[in-house]
Amino acid sequence: YHAKCIGLSPAVLSSLEAYRCNACAIRQHIPPRHPARPNWKQVRAHIARGESLQIHVPGLDELKALVAHGLDVIADVTAFEQSFLDRCALATIAHRMDTLAQELDDKVAAVRRVESLVLLDPAKHKLLPLQWFLHACRLIFCSTPAPRYSQLVVLLNDVTLHKLEFPTPELDRFYCEIERKLARAVTWVTQVKAMDMKAPNCDLVALQAEAEEISHFLVLPDAAVSNFNLALKFHYQR
Structure with a gap:
């Protein structure tokens, strides 16, 4: 990489073992480090404050529907996590990788649709270790030659x-x-x-x-x- 192109000094570059560009981060579904949207708990707090007022607050019902939908997505991701873990044994992962990857991409897309408005941290924290695992499996088992x-x-x-915690x-x-x-x-x-x-x-x-x-x-x-x-x-x- 050219140091100026990626905004890093030569001194910093010389100390790096590896570097991931923004395009690779997007392709690998790596979330940005500084989100600009509230999480679902913060939105619920705003709803509670709105309900405590003795006046009609425009948009409150829409916020309630958004949070309810977000909670449904979190519950769906939680169920998917268990289903994924039941099918991800290393001995058989090579035969199931494409299926699991497609299902995981669908869940990530569902979370992203909601996260365009409100962050779903519990869902994201469950999906990130699964994304990491599949990416690692592709590198370890599918790279020719080795990664x-x-x-x-x-x-x-x-x-x-991302402070990942592995569920099993x-x-x-x-x-x-x-x-x-x-x-x-x-x-x-x-x-x-x-x-x-x-x-x-x-x-x-x-x-x-x-x-x-x-x-x-x-x-x-x-x-x-x-x-x-x-x-x-x-x-x-x-």
């Missing part, structure tokens, strides 16, 4: 960014397994960045073996691999 290092960095950053132990273990494997790659990349190319202060053979194991799960960054290969070349030419 890129930067993709998994962004994937795990989403968990922290299986989903939590799935996340922890990705985190554990990515940590190995992060350690490898850090070691390669820190070493002297012409006089490596680490075990190159061990790093090479580690890279081969890591490559079964993810594709290491090109720059780190190039630097390592250069160090390996100097090592064998000595």
